[in-house]
Amino acid sequence: MSFAATAPAKAQPSMLVRLVARQELALLVCLILVLAFFSFTVENFFSVRNLTNVLGQASLPLIAGIGCAIVFISGEVDISIGSLVATIALPLIIIMNDTNSLWLGIGGALLFGLIIGVVNGYLTAYAGINSLIVTLGTMFIMRGGVYLYTGQRAIPDDASLDSFIALSDGRLFNTIPYSAVIAIVLLGAFAYMMQHRPFGRQIYAVGGNQEVARLAGYDVRRVKFICFIISSLLATVAGIILAARVGSAQHTAGLNFEFQVVAATVLGGVSLAGGIGSLTGMALGVLILQFLSNGLRGLGLPTEWQLVITGMIIIAAVAFDEAKRRRANGG
Amino acid sequence: MSELTHASAPKRFVGGQLLGSSQLVLGVILAVLCIAISIAAPQFYSEANIIAILRQCALVLIVASGMTMLIITAEVDLSVGASLAFVGCIGMAVLNSTHSLTLGLLAALAFAGGVGLFNGLVVTRLRVNSLIATIGTMMMLQGGVYLFTREAVQNHNQLASFTDLGAGYVGAVPVPVILAALIFVVAYVTLRFTTLGRYLYAVGANEKAVRLSGLRSERLKLFAFVLTGLCVGVAGMILSSLMNAGQPTAGRGFELTVIAAVILGGTSLLGGRGSLFGTLLGVLVLKVIDNGIIILGWNQDLQMVVPGVVIILATYLDIIRNKANVR
Numbered sequence: 301m302s303f304a305a306t307a308p309a310k311a312q313p314s315m316l317v318r319l320v321a322r323q324e325l326a327l328l329v330c331l332i333l334v335l336a337f338f339s340f341t342v343e344n345f346f347s348v349r350n351l352t353n354v355l356g357q358a359s360l361p362l363i364a365g366i367g368c369a370i371v372f373i374s375g376e377v378d379i380s381i382g383s384l385v386a387t388i389a390l391p392l393i394i395i396m397n398d399t400n401s402l403w404l405g406i407g408g409a410l411l412f413g414l415i416i417g418v419v420n421g422y423l424t425a426y427a428g429i430n431s432l433i434v435t436l437g438t439m440f441i442m443r444g445g446v447y448l449y450t451g452q453r454a455i456p457d458d459a460s461l462d463s464f465i466a467l468s469d470g471r472l473f474n475t476i477p478y479s480a481v482i483a484i485v486l487l488g489a490f491a492y493m494m495q496h497r498p499f500g501r502q503i504y505a506v507g508g509n510q511e512v513a514r515l516a517g518y519d520v521r522r523v524k525f526i527c528f529i530i531s532s533l534l535a536t537v538a539g540i541i542l543a544a545r546v547g548s549a550q551h552t553a554g555l556n557f558e559f560q561v562v563a564a565t566v567l568g569g570v571s572l573a574g575g576i577g578s579l580t581g582m583a584l585g586v587l588i589l590q591f592l593s594n595g596l597r598g599l600g601l602p603t604e605w606q607l608v609i610t611g612m613i614i615i616a617a618v619a620f621d622e623a624k625r626r627r628a629n630g631g
Numbered sequence: 632m633s634e635l636t637h638a639s640a641p642k643r644f645v646g647g648q649l650l651g652s653s654q655l656v657l658g659v660i661l662a663v664l665c666i667a668i669s670i671a672a673p674q675f676y677s678e679a680n681i682i683a684i685l686r687q688c689a690l691v692l693i694v695a696s697g698m699t700m701l702i703i704t705a706e707v708d709l710s711v712g713a714s715l716a717f718v719g720c721i722g723m724a725v726l727n728s729t730h731s732l733t734l735g736l737l738a739a740l741a742f743a744g745g746v747g748l749f750n751g752l753v754v755t756r757l758r759v760n761s762l763i764a765t766i767g768t769m770m771m772l773q774g775g776v777y778l779f780t781r782e783a784v785q786n787h788n789q790l791a792s793f794t795d796l797g798a799g800y801v802g803a804v805p806v807p808v809i810l811a812a813l814i815f816v817v818a819y820v821t822l823r824f825t826t827l828g829r830y831l832y833a834v835g836a837n838e839k840a841v842r843l844s845g846l847r848s849e850r851l852k853l854f855a856f857v858l859t860g861l862c863v864g865v866a867g868m869i870l871s872s873l874m875n876a877g878q879p880t881a882g883r884g885f886e887l888t889v890i891a892a893v894i895l896g897g898t899s900l901l902g903g904r905g906s907l908f909g910t911l912l913g914v915l916v917l918k919v920i921d922n923g924i925i926i927l928g929w930n931q932d933l934q935m936v937v938p939g940v941v942i943i944l945a946t947y948l949d950i951i952r953n954k955a956n957v958r
Contacts, residue, residue: 437943444935607774619757
């Protein structure tokens with residue numbers, strides 16, 4: 301199985317793998333440059349407190365970004381994650397308020413996320429509808445559903461369980477936020493799956509060339525279906541952490557979150573065309589954007605400038621990457 | 632993205648016949664909606680309500696006309712919502728300082744066209760995927776508009792001609808509806824009956840073939856981006872006239888409504904397939920739903936849920952019908 305799984309990708313990848321490796325190196329250099337620049341210009345930027353804070357903030361796009369990158373690599377898109385983040389806070393907070401149990405609340409949220417993943421995955425993989433349309437639709441439906449249910453008022457967390465609050469401000473060894481620990485563990489697990497497990501290779505194969513993957517005997521539909529479920533479940537985890545952070549279910553939670561995640565993922569070198577990119581790249585993309593916005597805030601620039609600069613950097617990075625790829629391909 | 636839907640290549644080339652029937656489905660949906668709503672609420676067919684629906688359609692239809700051409704060339708523009716807000720603010724500011732409608736309109740068109748040109752250049756010269764490029768532009772415009780103005784730019788010019796742009800009537804027909812109709816007809820004729828229109832379809836269907844046959848595919852895409860920008864310029868001025876102010880917060884989610892209408896109208900995101908007539912039906916369906924929710928006294932938050940269901944459902948019906956046709 302594992303042999304069969306790696307075989308089709310072997311045809312072109314030696315060059316491709318090297319390209320990706322170089323890409324990650326370039327991103328790492330970028331990250332170090334950003335860190336170095338702000339360490340000199342912003343006081344207290346390079347302090348353990350600030351760095352771990354940023355890591356905590358980065359955990360949400362990191363966790364959701366894993367799912368986003370996996371769906372991209374399989375050759376599809378999922379833009380429903382922002383609305384999902386707001387939606388799963390409802391079962392989470394309501395169940396916790398009723399039962400005073402964190403685990404039941406998380407179970408409810410994950411179950412809801414699973415259902416959305418199944419719906420997105422079924423409509424895309426089995427019904428054959430373009431994934432941008434499907435997730436645009438579920439994005440509208442979920443956001444509208446949250447507005448309807450809450451009447452545009454926040455539902456506060458009345459249970460205020462210690463374990464739930466710890467999700468937002470608890471720190472491992474009093475330094476690393478739990479949310480960052482969760483993000484790192486998930487990232488490690490999924491990066492291992494993508495690089496070293498047959499299923500990961502299948503995702504690359506399906507995204508790289510669907511027809512070849514099908515002829516190689518992979519169940520293309522099943523692979524895509526599972527990718528959407530992974531994406532929804534990971535967005536659910538991000539949503540749980542966000543709900544813990546704001547202490548309520550907010551109807552506006554996660555607005556534009558999908559764009560933030562998509563931007564970081566693409567900055568990290570994951571191609572929208574499918575089959576190209578890595579989770580390490582995505583993680584570096586998230587970190588660059590997070591440290592950048594933290595540093596710019598430290599310089600006293602208003603949030604609006606952060607948006608402008610982030611937008612420019614995304615375009616520049618993708619343009620640079622494209623130019624490099626064209627040169628590598630000889631024109 | 633989902634190649635599964637378009638797995639068999641020949642379909643795209645006999646697209647003409649299929650498109651006709653795709654609009655048939657939409658027409659039936661529209662008719663059923665109108666009948667159902669008018670049974671439940673007879674005031675649906677009042678003159679005032681029909682004019683209200685048309686007025687709401689106007690803004691979306693103007694931008695959707697450009698967006699249809701753009702999506703037919705296999706590109707997309709997500710920055711139109713942010714651009715709409717920015718254009719309104721800039722147009723209003725120029726009007727306030729010059730008291731000239733012409734200059735205000737020119738400024739708005741120049742800015743919006745410039746945004747389109749920028750998007751087009753980034754996509755065609757730097758080869759950045761248009762989804763990403765326009766997310767980047769969207770961020771820059773959202774940030775930029777707040778750097779330009781923190782609060783709404785109020786109308787200090789009191790130009791009657793400017794107020795007419797949004798609120799005026801010619802006979803019984805609102806001015807925005809006339810503008811929308813004009814832009815729609817020009818776009819329709821261009822796309823349907825001119826060589827340029829055929830080239831736009833060709834670029835979307837097979838860019839390589841177009842380039843090999845000696846056409847500048849980049850120019851064609853650039854043209855579609857600038858055109859979409861100019862449409863946003865017109866819509867932005869109408870919107871600021873309607874609100875009597877340039878609102879930096881206007882246009883949130885507008886890009887999604889426009890794209891939803893275009894897709895609903897049967898235009899394929901893969902390019903090369905679609906029609907403006909479908910887009911018109913798509914806009915009408917979405918706005919009749921909006922209107923129905925209001926006059927039936929339902930919760931207005933349903934205005935987000937129902938279109939979501941309709942987009943997925945309409946696309947799914949289209950796929951099922953295509954499969955039946957192939958068999």
